[in-house]
Amino acid sequence: MRPRSRTERRAADTAMRVAMVPAALIGIAVLAWILWEVIARGIGALTPAFFTELPTPPGMEGGGLGNAILGTLLMTFLAALLGTPIGLLAGVFLCEFGPSSRIATVVRFTTNLLMGTPSIIIGIFVYSVLVLPFGRFSGWAGAVALAILILPVVMRTTEDMLNLVPDELRESGLALGAPRWRVTLGIIFRAARTGLVTGVLLAVARVSGETAPLLFTALNSFYWPGSLSQPTANMTVTIFNYAMSPYSDWQAKAWGASLLITVSVLAVTVLARFVIRDKRKRA
Amino acid sequence: MIMATEERVLVKPPSEVAKQRPGEIEDASWLPVKVKVRNLNFHYGGHQALFDNSIDIPASRVTAIIGPSGCGKSTHIRVYNRIFEIYRSHKAKGTVEIDGENVLSPATDILKLRKKVGMIFQRPTPFPMSIFNNVAYGVKLHYRASRGEIADRVEDALKRGALWDEVKDKLGEPATALSGGQQQRLCIARAIAVEPELILMDEPCSAIDPVATSKIEDLIETLRDNYTVVLVTHNMQQAARVSDFTAFFYKGRIVEFGATKKIFTNPDSGQTEDYITGRFG
Numbered sequence: 001m002r003p004r005s006r007t008e009r010r011a012a013d014t015a016m017r018v019a020m021v022p023a024a025l026i027g028i029a030v031l032a033w034i035l036w037e038v039i040a041r042g043i044g045a046l047t048p049a050f051f052t053e054l055p056t057p058p059g060m061e062g063g064g065l066g067n068a069i070l071g072t073l074l075m076t077f078l079a080a081l082l083g084t085p086i087g088l089l090a091g092v093f094l095c096e097f098g099p100s101s102r103i104a105t106v107v108r109f110t111t112n113l114l115m116g117t118p119s120i121i122i123g124i125f126v127y128s129v130l131v132l133p134f135g136r137f138s139g140w141a142g143a144v145a146l147a148i149l150i151l152p153v154v155m156r157t158t159e160d161m162l163n164l165v166p167d168e169l170r171e172s173g174l175a176l177g178a179p180r181w182r183v184t185l186g187i188i189f190r191a192a193r194t195g196l197v198t199g200v201l202l203a204v205a206r207v208s209g210e211t212a213p214l215l216f217t218a219l220n221s222f223y224w225p226g227s228l229s230q231p232t233a234n235m236t237v238t239i240f241n242y243a244m245s246p247y248s249d250w251q252a253k254a255w256g257a258s259l260l261i262t263v264s265v266l267a268v269t270v271l272a273r274f275v276i277r278d279k280r281k282r283a
Numbered sequence: 284m285i286m287a288t289e290e291r292v293l294v295k296p297p298s299e300v301a302k303q304r305p306g307e308i309e310d311a312s313w314l315p316v317k318v319k320v321r322n323l324n325f326h327y328g329g330h331q332a333l334f335d336n337s338i339d340i341p342a343s344r345v346t347a348i349i350g351p352s353g354c355g356k357s358t359h360i361r362v363y364n365r366i367f368e369i370y371r372s373h374k375a376k377g378t379v380e381i382d383g384e385n386v387l388s389p390a391t392d393i394l395k396l397r398k399k400v401g402m403i404f405q406r407p408t409p410f411p412m413s414i415f416n417n418v419a420y421g422v423k424l425h426y427r428a429s430r431g432e433i434a435d436r437v438e439d440a441l442k443r444g445a446l447w448d449e450v451k452d453k454l455g456e457p458a459t460a461l462s463g464g465q466q467q468r469l470c471i472a473r474a475i476a477v478e479p480e481l482i483l484m485d486e487p488c489s490a491i492d493p494v495a496t497s498k499i500e501d502l503i504e505t506l507r508d509n510y511t512v513v514l515v516t517h518n519m520q521q522a523a524r525v526s527d528f529t530a531f532f533y534k535g536r537i538v539e540f541g542a543t544k545k546i547f548t549n550p551d552s553g554q555t556e557d558y559i560t561g562r563f564g
């Protein structure tokens with residue numbers, strides 16, 4: 001046996017770099033290209049009217065997508081409101097109460113399936129249970145479809161984040177004579193809170209760009225979302241419709257909406273990162 | 284088969300049970316028993332970790348549990364407050380009587396039991412909240428108290444935990460910002476705040492530095508006056524310094540139990556002697 005020479009180690013190091021750096025650069029380049037394209041084509045559409053006015057009839061210049069922005073915000077918010085508590089509770093069950101029970105195994109497996117299910121299938125499912133029976137597309141159905149997409153993500157991150165909390169912390173809460181639920185809510189949740197918030201943010205960011213589930217549920221509308229029992233305007237379906245249209249004004253608006261969604265998702269993701277960083281700093 | 288030892292009777296009146304320094308006690312027979320364990324067997328699923336443990340832990344004294352890694356020290360004390368129960372496959376059989384009540388009986392009020400039996404872990408476990416709220420947590424859990432009463436109790440517990448002077452100006456700061464040794468004393472104060480009678484410590488000094496360790500040892504010495512302490516330790520000197528009685532565990536069995544002085548100078552069992560003199564373990 002002889003010690004490895006320095007040149008040998010250097011060579012291996014260089015070889016790895018040569019392989020990895022370009023791979024990383026390609027990833028960054030693609031993202032930069034998309035961003036550049038979206039910004040370049042979309043920025044012009046983002047006038048004040050874009051945010052506040054209703055769309056104009058095809059071929060007519062002007063107007064905006066205020067209704068779609070509001071509709072997307074409403075439905076995403078409702079979906080988070082619906083999906084987050086269920087996801088949190090289910091995650092708590094998986095980690096804290098029945099980690100090795102038969103139900104937990106089944107739930108975990110189903111969650112994985114649900115996460116891998118193409119969102120268009122969720123759309124069709126909600127279409128068949130909430131749109132067909134009532135005879136109309138609705139914002140509620142849209143929110144439910146998005147909630148179904150949020151649910152497994154929140155559930156998984158909740159379970160993962162709670163699993164990261166050391167058992168000793170649970171045990172010391174219980175050893176003080178606290179009932180299980182108080183330990184979970186008062187100590188474990190608190191210890192995992194940044195992770196939980198991050199999970200919810202990322203789940204919301206993920207669904208806010210979904211088109212397929214809304215196409216079959218909320219559809220779209222030219223009017224303000226006055227009631228969620230009606231077809232409800234939203235940005236992604238609007239992008240879909242406008243981008244396919246022959247009118248250059250609509251196409252420009254589709255780019256504007258794309259830019260808006262991209263920036264929002266980016267902002268939420270960065271916010272989530274920020275939360276994680278903050279957590280590390282304090283730990 | 285280990286026969287139950289004969290019941291111990293308090294022959295001297297409590298007034299005469301003057302406190303001796305650790306190491307001075309040679310006889311436990313006139314001390315009241317706090318924990319009476321008989322034929323305790325413990326299983327982790329299919330793996331048996333304790334075999335027929337029987338021991339009488341004297342009240343208001345420090346009892347050290349020593350023995351090589353994996354011999355069942357932690358397992359043994361984790362039965363006293365039934366904390367093992369949160370894992371489904373962990374099973375204890377036998378009797379563990381604290382003040383004459385079998386804690387393993389299904390009728391035991393587990394929250395009351397855990398109020399009475401505090402536990403300190405190997406790694407400090409500050410809750411993710413302020414120093415004050417850490418100590419107040421258990422108080423709020425077990426008592427209806429006004430803010431003022433809680434504050435008094437927190438102060439008292441921190442003083443008993445020998446931490447008050449170091450934290451009195453920053454009670455609102457997160458407990459995780461304290462040093463490891465301070466965190467461990469905080470955990471002791473947190474346990475003390477709910478007025479336990481028995482405090483179980485599972486290698487409380489193994490994750491902290493020597494200076495912090497000696498502070499905790501001093502603290503344990505003061506706890507002797509009001510609490511029964513069971514201290515698991517790998518550190519022979521520590522056992523000799525702070526404990527009145529010592530139990531030597533080996534492969535899930537209690538090989539020898541007696542006054543610390545005797546165990547460390549003239550043990551009955553050759554295994555105990557080998558372990559203490561460092562011949563194995």
Ligand SMILES: Nc1ncnc2c1ncn2[C@@H]1O[C@H](COP(=O)(O)OP(=O)(O)OP(=O)(O)O)[C@@H](O)[C@H]1O
Pocket residue numbers: 327330332350351352353354355356357358359517
């Ligand atoms: N959660 C568990 N599941 C299965 N077996 C376990 C578990 N915890 C401990 N054991 C086993 O039980 C036996 C006793 O373990 P225990 O932790 O009580 O030992 P210990 O004396 O506290 O050791 P140490 O000094 O290393 O802390 C060991 O053989 C160990 O492998």
Ligand SMILES: [Mg+2]
Pocket residue numbers: 356357358485
């Ligand atoms: Mg141990």
